Amino acid sequence: MTAIKLVFNKVSPEKLFMGSVLVVNGGNYLYNLILGRLLGPAAYSDAALLTTLLLVLSFLGMTFQLATAKFAILFTGDNWVAFKQLLYTNALGFGTLIGVLLFAFAGHLQTLFHTESDLPFKTFAVSVPLYFFMSVNRGRYQGNQDYQKLSITYQTEMWSRLILTLALLLVVPTTPAFLVSLGIVLSFVFGLIPTNFSIKNLKKKVSLSKENKRKVISFIALTACYELTQIIINNSDVLLVKHYFDTVNAGLYASLAMIGRVVYFVAWMFVMLLLPAVVQKQKDGEATAPILIKYVSYVAVLAISIIFCCAVFPKLIIQLMFGDAYISMAPLLWQYALATSLFAISNLFAYYFLSLDQYVPVILSGVLGISQIIMIIFFHSSLYMVVQVQIIAMVALLVAQLLYFTTNNILNKTI
Template identity: 85%
Template sequence: MIAIRLVLQKMSPEKLFMGSVLVVNGGNYFYNLILGRLLGPAAYSEAALLITLLLVLSFLGMTFQLATAKFAILFSNDDWVAFNRLSYKYALGFGTLTGILLFAFAGSLQELFHTESSLLFKTLAVSVPLYFIMSVNRGRYQGKQDYQNLSLTYQTEMWSRLVLTLGLLWLVPKNPAFLVALGIGVSFLFGLIPSNFNLKRITPKVTLSKENKRKVISFIVLTACYELTQIIINNSDILLVKHYFDTVEAGLYASLAMIGRVVYFVAWMFVMLLLPAVVQKQKDGEPTAPILIKFISYVGILAVVIVFCCAVFPEFIIQLMFGEAYTSMAPLLWQYALATSLFAISNIFAYYFLSLDKYIPVILSGVLGISQIVMIIFFHSTLYMVVQVQIIAMVTLLVAQLLYFAHNNILNKTS
């Protein structure tokens, strides 16, 4: 214990956070793997649908988290107090509205995605407001670069979801999808640890100036648009496969997606470190491109290693992680990993420009995200075709981001 404590004390906050993220990602992967093995392909397709909805929530919540992180750096004193209250107010209002809509349309979602019951959607809906409050908390820690508390809130959410869900599945004889939804919802409560949120935080005692409020709303809208494109690109394939294919094929595809997305989930760690670093350097008048290049290099090396492993050992990886029932997806594993890797690298570019209030990458991502949906709608006769469509879309997106980065650098040097 003493040795571990000494190692932790010598680690920088950034490295501590990176280690924590790896643990959280590992825990989330273990969570998915256990569900896949316990439930089998057909039942896992419903659990995977809930996990996909959780990812959709995380992208929506990221709008509030990134906005809070950015203005935690730019604002101080009364401006920060006023913004902090405003962000909690917006998050609570938006979360409540989202939860009401999810609850109201639970029956329609049941028909759309062919689930056994609408109760799983209603259960998740009740807990949605908590997720957005949690996102503002995380943004505050991220902006202040309080990586210890930021790490802790991710750890409490992940471990509580893992333990609660597995406990419920083993002990309670109910619909597995409902139990997964219940575990996810309750984990949001634990994700509020640590937090000092109270309802007084949304009472408007101090207000932002019109100019600062305009900056806040502009950034929130811009970020929300980009997060919407993230939702489309990162989740539309699973939702469309769940709609067009039978439950067994949808479950098999969900296992493929979970393994292939490992690059994206690790890249997310660098996004958390990228935004406050870029905003701070821009505020101090220092060059920001070196940070982007460093993080792109990290993600690029990781992507090459993972795609190579998926190409050389596909059956071993799938059998190890999900079991014999899922090995039919082996030929597609490296291709899905390639598509996700391209998206992860494009994502680093997009968040970099988002930190600098550049909106062109948002438009590029939106166009390619919609194109991906349209192509899958027209070309979905096989799962192989669904994956090929995504590779085409992601290659195009990365090339577009690279061209914009080169163009932006040329403009900066000539101005």
């Protein structure tokens, strides 16, 4: 026990968090692999739709998390208390609105995505306010760089979803999609561990100054716009394939997307470390570009390694992860990994500029995200074409982000 404590004391909180993120990503992959093998391609397409909705929800929640993280560094005293009141209240209000809309349009979603029932959507809708509350909670830990508590909340959510969903599927004889949605709902409850929220903080009569409120609203609006582009780029392909193709092809494509996105999910931990570090350095008047370059280098090396493995061992990877039923996706694996890698690197640039309150990268991502949707709508004769369209869009996005970064670095030496 003493030896373990000694190791933990020597390892920095950032490295512990990175290790925790790798475990969480591994657990999420295991979750999807079990669903894929247990359900088969057709039934897995419905389950994958719910996990895609979970990703969409996580992007929306990230608006509140990043805003909380940033201003946890910048605000102190009554400003911080007033800010927490504002964020918790608005997060719960917005979450309730999204949940009500999702519940009300569950029948339309069933028709749009060709699912057996609308019950999974209604079940999922109930949990939405809880997720946004959890996002503000995580933002406090991220901003305070309390990576131990931040790690725990991700771990509790992931493990509870994995264990409870598997138990429900093995024990309860009902529609798998409903059980998957129920497992997601229950995992949000466990994701609130740990929390130090106090209702007393919401009762204090304090408010932000007009200037600080303007800063908060501006950042939230900017981040929300970017998170919307994230939803479009990262999830529109799965949703459109679910709409345009039959259930078997949709399930096959979902397995491809899950394997190919490994770079993006691993790169996410660098985004979590990037924002508070950049905000702190900007506050202290120090150069911020070296942090970005360091993390981009890490992700680039990781991406090249994964693309290489997907190109050389595609059949082996798919057989090991999902089984022989999904082997037809092997030729597309490295190409999807390439598209995701380009997006993951572009994402680091975008969040870097978000930290500095610059909006041009948001516009660039929005334009390319909408372009991706339009191209898939017009060019979806095969799954191969869907992947090619994404590669084109992501190459254009990364080139645009690199040009913007280079131009700003030349014109403004302070970034």
